[in-house]
Amino acid sequence: MISGNLKKEFEILLGEKNVMSDEVSRMNYAYDAAVLDPVMPALVLRPESSEQLGDVLRLCGENGIPVTVRGAGTNLSGGTIPYKNGVVLLTNAMNKIIEINEADMYAIVQPGVVTANFAAAVAAKGLFYPPDPGSQKVSTLAGNVAENAGGLRGLKYGVTKDYLMGMDFFDAEGTLVKTGSKTVKCVTGFNVGGLMVASEGCLGVFNEITLKLIPPPKASKSMMAVYDSVADATESVAAIIAAKIVPCTLEFMDNFTIRAVEDYAKAGLPVDARALLLIEVDGHPGQVADEAAVVEEICKKHNASRIQVAKDDEEKNKVWEARRAALSALAKLKPTLVLEDATVPRSQIPEMVRGLDTVAAKFGLSIGTFGHAGDGNLHPTILCDRRDTKEWHKVEAAIEDIFDLALNLGGTLSGEHGIGIAKSGYMAREVGEGSMNYLHKIKNAVDPKGILNPGKVIGD
Amino acid sequence: MNDISNLRATLSELDDLLVNCMRCGMCQSVCPVFQDSMLEGDVARGKLALIDGLAKRMIDSPVAVKERLDKCLLCGSCEANCPSGVKITDIFIKARTVLTAYIGLSPVKKAIFRGTLIHPRFFTGLLSMGAKFQWMATSKADPFLGTSCSKIMSPLIGNRHFLPLAKRPLHKDYSGVDTGKGTAGMRVAFYPGCVVDKMLPQVGHAVIKVLEHHGCGIYLPKNQGCCGIPALASGDEASFLKLLKHNLKPFSQGNYDVLVTPCATCTSTIKKLWPKMAAKISPEAEKKAQRIADRTMDISEFLVKTFDVDLSAHAVVGEKKTVTWHDPCHLKKSIGVSAEPRTILKGLPGYEYAEMNEADTCCGNGGSFNLLHYDTSSRIGAKKRENILATGADVVATGCPACMMQMTDMLSQGHDPVAVKHIIELYADAL
Ligand SMILES: Cc1cc2nc3c(=O)[nH]c(=O)nc-3n(C[C@H](O)[C@H](O)[C@H](O)COP(=O)(O)OP(=O)(O)OC[C@H]3O[C@@H](n4cnc5c(N)ncnc54)[C@H](O)[C@@H]3O)c2cc1C
Ligand code: SF4
Ligand code: SF4
Numbered sequence: 001m002i003s004g005n006l007k008k009e010f011e012i013l014l015g016e017k018n019v020m021s022d023e024v025s026r027m028n029y030a031y032d033a034a035v036l037d038p039v040m041p042a043l044v045l046r047p048e049s050s051e052q053l054g055d056v057l058r059l060c061g062e063n064g065i066p067v068t069v070r071g072a073g074t075n076l077s078g079g080t081i082p083y084k085n086g087v088v089l090l091t092n093a094m095n096k097i098i099e100i101n102e103a104d105m106y107a108i109v110q111p112g113v114v115t116a117n118f119a120a121a122v123a124a125k126g127l128f129y130p131p132d133p134g135s136q137k138v139s140t141l142a143g144n145v146a147e148n149a150g151g152l153r154g155l156k157y158g159v160t161k162d163y164l165m166g167m168d169f170f171d172a173e174g175t176l177v178k179t180g181s182k183t184v185k186c187v188t189g190f191n192v193g194g195l196m197v198a199s200e201g202c203l204g205v206f207n208e209i210t211l212k213l214i215p216p217p218k219a220s221k222s223m224m225a226v227y228d229s230v231a232d233a234t235e236s237v238a239a240i241i242a243a244k245i246v247p248c249t250l251e252f253m254d255n256f257t258i259r260a261v262e263d264y265a266k267a268g269l270p271v272d273a274r275a276l277l278l279i280e281v282d283g284h285p286g287q288v289a290d291e292a293a294v295v296e297e298i299c300k301k302h303n304a305s306r307i308q309v310a311k312d313d314e315e316k317n318k319v320w321e322a323r324r325a326a327l328s329a330l331a332k333l334k335p336t337l338v339l340e341d342a343t344v345p346r347s348q349i350p351e352m353v354r355g356l357d358t359v360a361a362k363f364g365l366s367i368g369t370f371g372h373a374g375d376g377n378l379h380p381t382i383l384c385d386r387r388d389t390k391e392w393h394k395v396e397a398a399i400e401d402i403f404d405l406a407l408n409l410g411g412t413l414s415g416e417h418g419i420g421i422a423k424s425g426y427m428a429r430e431v432g433e434g435s436m437n438y439l440h441k442i443k444n445a446v447d448p449k450g451i452l453n454p455g456k457v458i459g460d
Numbered sequence: 461m462n463d464i465s466n467l468r469a470t471l472s473e474l475d476d477l478l479v480n481c482m483r484c485g486m487c488q489s490v491c492p493v494f495q496d497s498m499l500e501g502d503v504a505r506g507k508l509a510l511i512d513g514l515a516k517r518m519i520d521s522p523v524a525v526k527e528r529l530d531k532c533l534l535c536g537s538c539e540a541n542c543p544s545g546v547k548i549t550d551i552f553i554k555a556r557t558v559l560t561a562y563i564g565l566s567p568v569k570k571a572i573f574r575g576t577l578i579h580p581r582f583f584t585g586l587l588s589m590g591a592k593f594q595w596m597a598t599s600k601a602d603p604f605l606g607t608s609c610s611k612i613m614s615p616l617i618g619n620r621h622f623l624p625l626a627k628r629p630l631h632k633d634y635s636g637v638d639t640g641k642g643t644a645g646m647r648v649a650f651y652p653g654c655v656v657d658k659m660l661p662q663v664g665h666a667v668i669k670v671l672e673h674h675g676c677g678i679y680l681p682k683n684q685g686c687c688g689i690p691a692l693a694s695g696d697e698a699s700f701l702k703l704l705k706h707n708l709k710p711f712s713q714g715n716y717d718v719l720v721t722p723c724a725t726c727t728s729t730i731k732k733l734w735p736k737m738a739a740k741i742s743p744e745a746e747k748k749a750q751r752i753a754d755r756t757m758d759i760s761e762f763l764v765k766t767f768d769v770d771l772s773a774h775a776v777v778g779e780k781k782t783v784t785w786h787d788p789c790h791l792k793k794s795i796g797v798s799a800e801p802r803t804i805l806k807g808l809p810g811y812e813y814a815e816m817n818e819a820d821t822c823c824g825n826g827g828s829f830n831l832l833h834y835d836t837s838s839r840i841g842a843k844k845r846e847n848i849l850a851t852g853a854d855v856v857a858t859g860c861p862a863c864m865m866q867m868t869d870m871l872s873q874g875h876d877p878v879a880v881k882h883i884i885e886l887y888a889d890a891l
Binding site for chain 1: 480
């Protein structure tokens with residue numbers, strides 16, 4: 001429990017407006033984007049500076065108060081659902097871009113900077129920050145690092161971890177820890193930054209983050225390939241990679257999703273198609289032209305019934321609008337949408353899609369599948385109504401089947417949405433008890449009182 | 461106070477709408493109030509969670525929930541961008557009504573809605589009295605914009621630079637007009653709305669000039685009432701229904717082809733809320749309201765869809781000026797009108813059109829939001845002002861009197877030499 005005295009201390013530290021204890025404010029930070037029950041925190045704290053952030057952690061450490069850090073609260077795994085009687089620590093008042101260094105191509109940011117705002121500021125300087133999660137208009141960079149967020153460009157440009165050069169973070173006692181550097185190369189000490197990636201607030205609270213920037217590609221070309229069979233589509237994916245071409249984006253949509261998008265966005269998609277691939281290659285203009293031609297050739301060879309190459313920016317936009325509309329289109333069909341992200345080695349995509357069909361049929365559920373085919377990271381999306389208890393049990397069983405399916409194909413539970421509380425119970429299935437023990441040992445060593453986002457990732 | 465379990469039961473009726481919110485948080489990117497405060501209680505997701513929490517017994521403070529719900533511009537930006545298609549403004553209005561019924565209407569609002577607004581004749585009379593006294597109590601704040609900053613009123617209403625009440629409201633010059641079909645073969649009903657009638661009659665005059673120019677017959681029935689949105693937004697459903705009943709009568713008659721308004725908020729209210737709410741009166745009332753709604757159009761949309769509005773061949777008087785456009789939320793987000801006004805502006809002689817950044821971001825007025833949360837409203841308005849100034853425009857045009865008031869306040873406080881005009885004024889001037 002948080003005593004009146006401790007609350008006062010927080011108020012002296014942060015100012016009264018940044019310490020919220022009324023019921024309504026606590027309700028407002030009881031949930032995130034995961035389909036899970038809300039839990040109300042005891043207090044909501046909003047530091048405005050690094051010093052305040054460190055002091056809050058020191059106080060929580062001294063008093064053994066559980067802390068759940070929250071960026072935009074868009075994670076899909078319950079990572080920001082607070083611990084009972086704990087506090088929620090908001091980072092959104094710390095949202096300054098401290099430096100964009102064009103000569104050395106890096107940037108330093110506060111934790112609460114919104115991803116898309118950052119990407120735009122970087123683009124304005126003629127540079128490029130590629131990670132573009134679907135939530136980028138609201139997600140924070142610390143949230144991206146803490147979930148190792150990916151996006152549409154993951155295949156060629158990698159995910160958030162590939163852009164993390166260094167950071168400083170506060171540990172469970174409020175001590176500032178530094179790791180990494182602004183230099184391209186750095187082997188000074190353990191790679192603690194690597195450990196912080198996908199740590200979901202369990203190992204430290206990020207303060208300033210140093211991110212790598214790259215020059216933007218000069219040209220790009222997009223196309224849509226239409227297929228009468230899912231196998232042909234997924235085999236095209238494998239063949240494109242085998243031809244040593246790495247498109248920046250290689251997305252898949254199944255028939256269910258195609259129909260939903262067409263119903264909703266009227267984008268002119270072929271509703272009879274069994275599958276679609278949306279492909280973009282980028283780089284130097286010459287290379288782009290060559291690669292686009294080879295990709296087209298490969299798709300044709302794998303029985304694409306139609307290939308539509310975008311002639312201009314407007315057509316290109318249309319291709320990607322269809323993809324961006326996928327989630328909205330599916331979301332509108334039923335009250336509850338469960339967005340999964342079990343991921344397999346990309347050669348296993350055909351098997352994965354077949355398996356998902358079997359799961360949908362077994363439980364009589366509607367599952368629309370789309371996603372990052374090039375990464376092996378599909379998003380089987382289950383549509384249901386959570387209020388229907390019988391159906392919800394089926395959904396839970398189906399999710400478990402999907403996890404097993406992915407693991408049997410040599411895949412992983414989560415490609416980018418994180419473990420949080422939603423998947424922590426399944427962790428051992430993938431990594432085994434020995435690995436779980438090791439993770440617990442790390443956690444106990446750096447956070448002996450267990451105050452940093454307890455219950456997440458590795459469970460209690 | 462009523463029993464809280466009744467309140468929860470009534471709120472639970474919203475469950476079928478509430479359940480569609482998947483808590484994705486994407487509304488954070490478009491909500492002007494959230495972007496100012498960065499507080500979850502200010503964004504749609506947070507507000508919906510509070511309604512849900514109250515209905516499901518997670519929280520017990522209807523007054524605090526109502527306060528959060530009231531801190532909203534009802535601009536519909538969240539709804540227009542919600543991936544899940546949640547009927548957010550419907551939910552908010554319904555929840556405000558339910559909560560107001562439980563808590564009671566604030567005494568000031570009660571006086572306004574129950575005492576004046578719903579008695580159109582009395583309201584009109586009261587305001588024109590105000591117009592006469594106002595000139596004694598106000599000083600001209602910025603001669604360029606014609607606003608006046610009331611010395612006497614300012615402790616009560618902050619440092620607003622508000623538009624003075626007109627000396628002569630529109631209805632003094634036009635009341636009970638019905639000129640038949642006109643040479644264009646159409647009879648157009650004209651609903652000026654309260655602000656145009658009482659504060660910006662010049663906009664009403666411009667509408668009439670334009671309609672006459674295009675040969676439209678005009679139907680402007682006597683004693684029109686407020687569209688009702690201020691009352692409904694405050695949760696006062698009873699007053700809204702009274703006004704609606706009052707308005708159904710004149711506008712169910714007249715056998716007109718189109719009903720135009722120069723007020724985006726009125727247009728949106730008539731089209732979207734009148735039919736829905738009229739269903740609560742009777743099935744016949746709903747039918748009537750639907751007939752009215754189906755024929756209702758924003759003035760720019762009507763002109764562009766009906767006539768050739770390209771005036772670029774007209775002679776240019778004086779120096780060329782630059783004009784920019786602000787999209788009222790109730791025009792673009794609510795009823796999807798955004799291309800037509802630009803078509804008109806681009807066809808004006810003597811004007812260069814310049815698109816402003818974030819043209820469709822809310823100006824921050826939000827009706828009574830401006831009164832209740834003037835600081836937030838001003839900070840949101842200040843961003844709009846910056847975007848207007850960045851275009852270097854001489855004139856900012858828009859299609860909603862409420863936005864005009866807000867932009868006038870913001871620009872006037874900065875002593876900026878930018879005129880705020882209703883698009884129809886510019887069009888009328890160019891004829
Ligand atoms: C519509 C939608 C689309 C999405 N698309 C994608 C996608 O394409 N790819 C993808 O990878 N994800 C996606 N996501 C998931 C989510 O947006 C990402 O995980 C994102 O990185 C979360 O950022 P956030 O700021 O919302 O973090 P939050 O949800 O607030 O927090 C996420 C985790 O990070 C921790 N955390 C936050 N700040 C700090 C800090 N300063 N220090 C330490 N830990 C911290 C939290 O404790 C929590 O465990 C999507 C979500 C939605 C709703
Ligand atoms: S965007 Fe829509 S679905 Fe998402 S949180 Fe906001 S209201 Fe809910
Ligand atoms: S209506 Fe406007 S102010 Fe209200 S929650 Fe939605 S976006 Fe925010």
